Amino acid sequence: MTGARSLHRDLCPELLDGTAAAQQVAQQVARQAAPQGMADELPTADDVAFCFYGRLFRGEEEVLATTPYLDAGDICEGLDSELLAAWWHRAAVVDDRVVPPDEEVLGRAPRWAQRAVLALSRSRFFAPVGERVLIGDLKQVSAYLTDPSLRRSVQHAVSDAITADTRVVVGHSLGSVVVYEALCAHPEWPVHSLVTLGSPLGLRHLVFPRLAADPPGVWPGGVSAWTNITDRGDVVAVEEDLRPLFGPRLRQVRIDNGVRAHDLGRYLSAAATGAAILAGFGG
Template identity: 45%
Template sequence: MSRVVLVHGIAQQLRGAQTLLAHWYPALRDGIDLAGGPQLSSSEVDMAFYGDVFRPTGHRGLGIPELDAGDVEEGLERELLLRWSEAVAREEGRTDGQQAVARMRTSDTVQRALNVLSRSAFFAGLSERLMIYSARQLRRYFTEPELRARIQDRLSCAVTGRTEVIVAHSLGSVVAYETLCAHPEWPDLTLVTLGSPLGVPRLVFDRLLPQPSAGSGRWPAPVSRWTNIADRGDAVALVKELGPRFGSRVNDLVVHNGAKAHDVRPYLTASVTGQAITAGLNRSSSSG
């Protein structure tokens, strides 16, 4: 019966709900403490875990199939890797990387993008196959309806009558948004999105359900307040402000997470994140 439900992003297939909670909870508490918020016990926080649905079977090593540039599918996977590489090159001041990606063609373009990403501080330590596999998870979410429904069901099962705040990171923000839209009967909730790709045109925004109309996304009915937080250097959150897409009620804020701009922990420890979560918890307490 958790007051706060967390929703993770891509590349968590080798972890589990409790593993991620142990990873997220101290940072969550730090952010809330900075904001002067309530003492939130671990029993009041839950993780809507879905990473296992992406975990492949029958492979050696890390459980991720051997992938290279030639395995990248045309369309969403390819475009996502190119957009990531362009954002990284732009943020790190590497115009040569942007120009080289733009000049080259087909699988060469993808390989160049992977080279740019592998040398960046943002994707430091990630192998090519893991970067490709991460892009593939986003593609599968949008192109496999049964998998999409299974993932959303994980969040649906985690939300109870006691839930007050949903904190969603990366792809988890897409899961949270679509699930909230599908459940208008849920009670008053606060949504906090971190490093969200929700506003990225073509790749994410235009694939959302319910479908956007006239360039605007539907407001999720159960949400009374929505705070969106992004680091300017976060290559996943290519569009930093969600207000222009989802309405002026979205409170868009900017933080600085250091070298690991997309890492969930510096997002959670930021005082503005703690303030947004605390506001959701206090709102429930004051109304009770």
């Protein structure tokens, strides 16, 4: 079972690689030790902490399983199907191997869901992760947005991870939704930089109106800088540019993660991500 310590072990090196790459790029471009606003010293592993709340999404009978057994029959009408449709539409736009969905049958689960999962499983984006992970990720987003008790538990886990020394918060995928809501609810936190990666926050009719923020789209808490980083081929980040919804203060950056468009490790090791983290780390 993955936990905060194993996430730190596996992903902290990627994050540190990203900050090192950002510093190297800055030195080459600016011909100086560090540009204004960027930390003079790179963060170390001791400066990084990970928050893990994945076990909250599993029932007692599933908690020991590496990946819960899920198939297209577990996709329900409503938000499940609507999210799957959004991913299918996006995948068809960015990947010519994906057959576009037939508008006539959208929302007719479970046969439509089976067709959607089959189409997505052939895409460059989802083929490497497999059907169970695809459906599991979708069910987590849906559960978080529709289950108030689960949402509270996840938010408590994030609150417990924030300390008086926390200056930068990074949220990936559903985690970007979680940390956005947490920062909106806690403007007193010392966090002044938010970095979101592969975020579904821009889904106007599915995620955005369900945000626990008043109103949705409000600037997150006391942060002074927000950078949103996406890969064009990242199907989860259906609407990659968040500025129309969250305002021009947000800095929008596009990167290329290759075939692993949504992979957290690829996002963390990118120089653009490292630069955003370093800017907050040095603030």
